Amino acid sequence: MSSNSGAHSPVKTTGLHIGEAVPGVAKVDPIIIADNVTRTFGGLKAVDVEHVEIPRGAITALIGPNGAGKTTLFNLLTGFDKPDTGTWTFDGTRLNGVPAFKVARMGQVRTFQLTKALGLLTVLENMKLGAQKQTGENMFASLIKPLWRKQEGEIEERAMEILARFKLDTKKDDFAASLSGGQRKLLEMARALMSSPKLVMLDEPMAGVNPALTQSLLDHILNLKKEGMSVLFVEHDMHMVRHIADWVIVMAEGRIVAEGDPESVMQDAAVIDAYLGSHQDVDLGVVTGRVSGENTAGVEDLLADIEAEVGLTDSSAYIADTNTDTQEEDTK
Amino acid sequence: MDWEAILSNTASWLISPETIAYALAALGLAVHFGYGGLLNFGMAGFMALGAYGYAISILTFGLPWWAGIIVGMLASVVFAFILGIPTLRLRADYLAIVTIAAAEIVRLLFTTQVFDEVTNSADGLGNYHEGFRAANPFPEGTYGFGPWEYNANGWWVRIFGIGLLIVAALLVWLLMRSPWGRVLKGIREDEDAVRALGKNVFAYKMQALIVGGVFGALGGVVFALPSAVVPSVYVTSLTFFIWTILLLGGAATVFGPLLGAVIFWVIMGFLSNVLPAMASSGLLPFMSTTQAATLRFILVGLALMLIVIFRPQGILGNKKELTFVKQ
Ligand SMILES: Nc1ncnc2c1ncn2[C@@H]1O[C@H](COP(=O)(O)OP(=O)(O)OP(=O)(O)O)[C@@H](O)[C@H]1O
Ligand SMILES: [Mg+2]
Numbered sequence: 001m002s003s004n005s006g007a008h009s010p011v012k013t014t015g016l017h018i019g020e021a022v023p024g025v026a027k028v029d030p031i032i033i034a035d036n037v038t039r040t041f042g043g044l045k046a047v048d049v050e051h052v053e054i055p056r057g058a059i060t061a062l063i064g065p066n067g068a069g070k071t072t073l074f075n076l077l078t079g080f081d082k083p084d085t086g087t088w089t090f091d092g093t094r095l096n097g098v099p100a101f102k103v104a105r106m107g108q109v110r111t112f113q114l115t116k117a118l119g120l121l122t123v124l125e126n127m128k129l130g131a132q133k134q135t136g137e138n139m140f141a142s143l144i145k146p147l148w149r150k151q152e153g154e155i156e157e158r159a160m161e162i163l164a165r166f167k168l169d170t171k172k173d174d175f176a177a178s179l180s181g182g183q184r185k186l187l188e189m190a191r192a193l194m195s196s197p198k199l200v201m202l203d204e205p206m207a208g209v210n211p212a213l214t215q216s217l218l219d220h221i222l223n224l225k226k227e228g229m230s231v232l233f234v235e236h237d238m239h240m241v242r243h244i245a246d247w248v249i250v251m252a253e254g255r256i257v258a259e260g261d262p263e264s265v266m267q268d269a270a271v272i273d274a275y276l277g278s279h280q281d282v283d284l285g286v287v288t289g290r291v292s293g294e295n296t297a298g299v300e301d302l303l304a305d306i307e308a309e310v311g312l313t314d315s316s317a318y319i320a321d322t323n324t325d326t327q328e329e330d331t332k
Numbered sequence: 333m334d335w336e337a338i339l340s341n342t343a344s345w346l347i348s349p350e351t352i353a354y355a356l357a358a359l360g361l362a363v364h365f366g367y368g369g370l371l372n373f374g375m376a377g378f379m380a381l382g383a384y385g386y387a388i389s390i391l392t393f394g395l396p397w398w399a400g401i402i403v404g405m406l407a408s409v410v411f412a413f414i415l416g417i418p419t420l421r422l423r424a425d426y427l428a429i430v431t432i433a434a435a436e437i438v439r440l441l442f443t444t445q446v447f448d449e450v451t452n453s454a455d456g457l458g459n460y461h462e463g464f465r466a467a468n469p470f471p472e473g474t475y476g477f478g479p480w481e482y483n484a485n486g487w488w489v490r491i492f493g494i495g496l497l498i499v500a501a502l503l504v505w506l507l508m509r510s511p512w513g514r515v516l517k518g519i520r521e522d523e524d525a526v527r528a529l530g531k532n533v534f535a536y537k538m539q540a541l542i543v544g545g546v547f548g549a550l551g552g553v554v555f556a557l558p559s560a561v562v563p564s565v566y567v568t569s570l571t572f573f574i575w576t577i578l579l580l581g582g583a584a585t586v587f588g589p590l591l592g593a594v595i596f597w598v599i600m601g602f603l604s605n606v607l608p609a610m611a612s613s614g615l616l617p618f619m620s621t622t623q624a625a626t627l628r629f630i631l632v633g634l635a636l637m638l639i640v641i642f643r644p645q646g647i648l649g650n651k652k653e654l655t656f657v658k659q
Binding site for chain 1: 503506507510511512513514515517518520521522524525526527528529530531532533539543
């Protein structure tokens, strides 16, 4: 399928921003522009984004420690949750108060961190459900099959095409509930593509997917860009972010603390504090144990350093604090 | 014990108006719960509206019988909107609570003295049969064979009811094989996922609530056709009988509710004959014949529990299709 397999370096899209790459930097061609978006849960400010723009036609990674507010921001942007304040536009249309299903119809589709395969529908039915503007989805038209038979055939053809790309075509008649966790992730992504979206938002698409499958997932995401879609994805594994992202946005405690291309973001002091401690050479995948670590000594160091660093730098003390909590949880 | 009479009485339940009425209501519940995942515990309310809508239209407003049926259906549509608009945006369990309460409110409104002139309160309504019987195409007289021997009116009610049931089952089959049904089943599985695919989940749930509710109302009409409308019929236990039938036959199937209704009423008919007979011939000590007759309701409750535990998908359900344990 893809000759541009992830083993070789994919072509990065550059020249996305205008001016210096600071948090909230303007983009040449933004697909989403959000202003003053906040969301509090009780006393906790889960999202507090002053300004952010997501570039069009590029792969943007949203990273940050656990609880940074990434999923909450996804929910707000897609209409699954309502913000306390803020405005945002998608493709030039204001989305405040627009219900989730209308957001999806505009071409902004998402997947969920906790996979939502429709278990008691077959894989093929899952796929067909993703197609838009189906005549047969009207209750009255649905009673008369000739009205929708032809469209149904076209949808099925397209579904099989995408399923084949995701190597799920042999499973088409199985209940989605019988798929493995990784296969469900693939199905959810494949299903989202049925609507020919403009922007695909993936919440941790690689979590729980085995390394062999990860490679093909990465290829799929790169392919989306080739087909002209924009991608925004949340990911904890720095390997992958560095590998496929054209742009990286870093969140911590609800705020955007850094932005830039992957290489420079990894060197950004704020990110290093927020996310990697002082060991940017240590991959977070190793820290969380996802990538088997040749770097075990480095990881030990990192954990120790983070512990020691709490409260040292005043501007980022709270960030380091969060990070420490997370790490402690991981070691428990 | 007179086994011949017992078996003959039992067999007559096969095509009794009650069986047909319960099958219609169970089919409505299949649309709600089996396909749409809507926990409607107010089917008795929909049935009451169908029955009263029919009877009141004829008695108070002098409408023809067929217009009475349409009024009953419209009443259930209004009821579906009243229930659905505030609750369908909330979690599934809210609908369950609201429907069970709303159905009770409906029954109490029909029971109360306040509207006595129209509803005849607790005594209920009768003598609205003229129009329906005048439309009877069957010749006078009693005919049939074996346990199924009825007069012209008896046949007319049964054939009309079975006709409605066939149309309803056909509609459900057409709906559920279509993309509309696919969206509805998707909503049953995970409504947020369906929302993320650009479907107006609320509209689909509302449509399902209306379709199933109208079938419930038609069940109420068929129940009222041969006899009378009495408010004490439309109690919560009626709703649970419908649930038993649905789960017995298979919730996400077209023929499950029909099979479930037949099995339910045949067994109920059998027990209501055999238990008192056993009691009077001394086989059930410590029990009077009336006590023995009520024993069947206990057995129904037991059966419901056993089905849910050992065969949650029902008799006709695909083993994998509907389990209560979601992974
Ligand atoms: N529905 C909710 N009610 C209360 N608090 C919530 C809710 N949703 C999220 N939060 C809180 O908001 C904060 C941000 O959560 P969010 O899920 O957005 O984090 P995240 O960045 O996606 O983290 P992760 O990487 O672990 O997925 C967390 O502190 C979380 O506890
Ligand atoms: Mg998250």
